[in-house]
Amino acid sequence: MSINESMWIGVSGLMAHGEAMSVVGDNIANASTVGFKRERANFEDVLGGQLSNQRMGGGVFLGNAQTMFDQGGIQQTGNPLDMALQGNGMFVVSGSHDGVNGQFFTRAGQFQMDNKGTIVNQQGLALQGYAIDPATGVRSNTVGDLNIGARTSPPVATTTAQSTMQLDSTQPAIDPAIPFDPANPASYTYSTSEQVYDSLGNSHSVNMYYRKDAANSWSYHSSVDGADVGGTAGVQTEIGSGTLTFDTNGVLTSTNITGRPAGTITDMVVDPDGTITGRFSNGDTAKLAQVAVASFANEDGLQRDGDSLMSATTASGQALVDGASVGGRASISQGALEESNVDLSTELVTMISYQRAFEANSKTVTTADEMMTDVVNLIR
Numbered sequence: 462m463s464i465n466e467s468m469w470i471g472v473s474g475l476m477a478h479g480e481a482m483s484v485v486g487d488n489i490a491n492a493s494t495v496g497f498k499r500e501r502a503n504f505e506d507v508l509g510g511q512l513s514n515q516r517m518g519g520g521v522f523l524g525n526a527q528t529m530f531d532q533g534g535i536q537q538t539g540n541p542l543d544m545a546l547q548g549n550g551m552f553v554v555s556g557s558h559d560g561v562n563g564q565f566f567t568r569a570g571q572f573q574m575d576n577k578g579t580i581v582n583q584q585g586l587a588l589q590g591y592a593i594d595p596a597t598g599v600r601s602n603t604v605g606d607l608n609i610g611a612r613t614s615p616p617v618a619t620t621t622a623q624s625t626m627q628l629d630s631t632q633p634a635i636d637p638a639i640p641f642d643p644a645n646p647a648s649y650t651y652s653t654s655e656q657v658y659d660s661l662g663n664s665h666s667v668n669m670y671y672r673k674d675a676a677n678s679w680s681y682h683s684s685v686d687g688a689d690v691g692g693t694a695g696v697q698t699e700i701g702s703g704t705l706t707f708d709t710n711g712v713l714t715s716t717n718i719t720g721r722p723a724g725t726i727t728d729m730v731v732d733p734d735g736t737i738t739g740r741f742s743n744g745d746t747a748k749l750a751q752v753a754v755a756s757f758a759n760e761d762g763l764q765r766d767g768d769s770l771m772s773a774t775t776a777s778g779q780a781l782v783d784g785a786s787v788g789g790r791a792s793i794s795q796g797a798l799e800e801s802n803v804d805l806s807t808e809l810v811t812m813i814s815y816q817r818a819f820e821a822n823s824k825t826v827t828t829a830d831e832m833m834t835d836v837v838n839l840i841r
Contacts, residue, residue, distance in 0.1 A: 464836065466509060466519070468829035473520030474822030477504060478815045480523040485812045488803045496533070496568030496769050497801040499808075500526040502815075530760050533568075533802035535794055541729060542580065544570035545799040548791030550754040551771070553782060555606065556586035558770060564589070566755055566780065568799055569769040578610025584768050588752065590735065591784065595747035604782055607737070607750050614724035614741035616662025624653065624669065630707075634673050641672060641682055643697040648672065649682070662723035665689050668697065671705075679705040731795035735785030754790040755780040 481502035491497040502523055509519025535545050546552065551566035558565060565586060572588055575581050580588040587606035593599070595612075632650050642648045649670040657665050670682045683701040688694035724743030731737050735752030757763065762776025773780050786792045 464829050464832050468826055468833070470509070470518070470520040471822045471825030471829060473507065473522060474825065475819060477521045477523045478819040478822065482812065482815050482819070484523075484526045485808050485815065488808050489805065489812075492801050492803040492805055492808075494569075494769065494801050495571055495798045497803065498528050498530055498533075498568065499801070499803045500528050503527050527761060528763070528765070529802065531802050532799075534800040535797050536800050537797050539796050541731075541796055542572045542574065543796055543798050544572060544731060544752070545794040545797040546570065546754065546785075546791035547794055547799075548789075549760075550756045550785075550790040552582075553589035553604065553753045553755050553780070554582050554586035554770070555589055556581075556584075558584060558586065558766060558768065561766075561772075563772070564780065565766060565770040565772055566763065567769050567771065570798055574610050578608050578612070580607045580609055584770075586770075589782075590737075590750045590752045592750050593736075593748045595749060598748060600751060600784075604753050607752070609729060609737060609739065609749055610726060612726055612739060612749050614726075614739075614743055614745040614747060616658055616660065616720075616723045616743075618658055618660040618720055624655065626651070626653065626671075628671060628673070628679060628707075630677070632673050634675050637674070641670065641680075643668065643670060643682070643684055643699075650679075658720040658722050664722055667700075674704075677707045679707070681705060731793055733786055733792040733794070735793050751784045752793060753782050754785045754787075754793075755782045756788070756790055757781065 481504070484500050484502040488499045491499075503525050504521050505524035506521055507519040509517045530549075532547065535547065544552070546568055551568055552570060553564055553566060555564050556562070567582065569582065571583055572580050573583075575585065582588065589604050590607045591604060592601045592607075594601075595614075628651060635648065635650065639645075639648050649672045651671040653669050655667050655669065657667050659665065665685055668684050670684070672680050672682070674680050681703055682699055684697040684699045686694060687696040687698045690698050690700065692698045722743050724741030724745050726739045727742050728740040729737050729749075730740070731752065735754065736748055737750045737752065738746055739749045740746050757773065757780060758778035759776060762774050762778065763771040764774050764777075766772050781788075783790060
């Protein structure tokens with residue numbers, strides 16, 4: 462091996478450790494980046510010439526920067542749209558990034574809702590998952606954008622109503638000669654009002670009037686505003702009547718109205734398996750969707766695309782997508798984020814090691830240069 466080759470071997474060491482230093486620097490710079498996965502510099506030797514029957518070394522080069530997918534710490538945030546993956550896999554997001562349309566993959570779970578009700582990441586890419594039919598609970602087989610904010614709870618028309626009350630048995634019976642008239646307080650003993658809903662979710666007020674006819678015998682009348690039933694607005698129109706007969710205990714049952722208006726989503730709960738349950742303004746709850754998680758045959762083959770995004774390559778294989786917690790995929794923690802898996806103390810130790818190796822290789826170059834100078838001087 463010549464002095465000149467020794468110099469170039471030293472230069473290869475300088476270049477390789479300089480590039481490795483950039484890997485460490487990138488790790489340290491992203492120590493606070495949510496979902497970031499540290500990289501490891503992998504060195505590979507280079508073959509040089511041959512001495513006798515032995516191949517000589519020709520230096521070193523940085524083979525690749527390998528992404529390390531070990532779990533990062535979980536930080537609780539309390540934000541219901543923040544999600545952290547615990548285990549293997551990545552969130553799937555879809556949209557346009559740097560002029561490329563398609564699916565991307567990330568461990569960064571900082572999500573929010575856009576003005577259309579779609580759950581998106583910080584770059585506006587839509588989180589992917591499976592819609593669930595709230596009526597049947599059946600999950601779709603197709604992955605798509607999770608549009609949660611636009612989902613509503615349908616109205617349910619009132620069909621039955623029960624009231625709890627105490628009618629005073631000591632009240633005098635009303636003279637049968639006085640006909641019932643909602644406009645005449647002397648024609649009934651007690652009144653109350655209940656809210657009911659039609660099939661479109663519109664609210665209506667039903668007035669209930671109770672009239673004591675005799676001992677332990679009462680009658681009731683129900684009415685609504687005339688405009689609700691095609692009559693005159695402002696004029697009460699009777700829609701039902703009947704009699705009530707009590708035993709000596711005189712006890713009525715509890716109140717329960719079946720019916721509700723349409724509701725909009727006010728909150729959501731994400732289970733570990735990614736199932737999103739919506740809570741609506743009308744008090745209803747319903748399962749709406751399941752967050753999708755992608756796994757790969759070879760995660761090391763994923764390509765970094767910036768903004769905490771990765772894309773599939775031939776080396777990684779196609780994404781295998783299913784619900785969270787399915788087939789060994791990660792579970793989801795709501796209201797939390799996965800921190801970077803960078804350990805600063807380890808990175809600083811590695812940085813010192815690379816620095817010393819760089820200095821040693823520089824010594825190889827300077828020594829070879831001095832030897833070359835001595836050879837030149839011999840010729841002179």
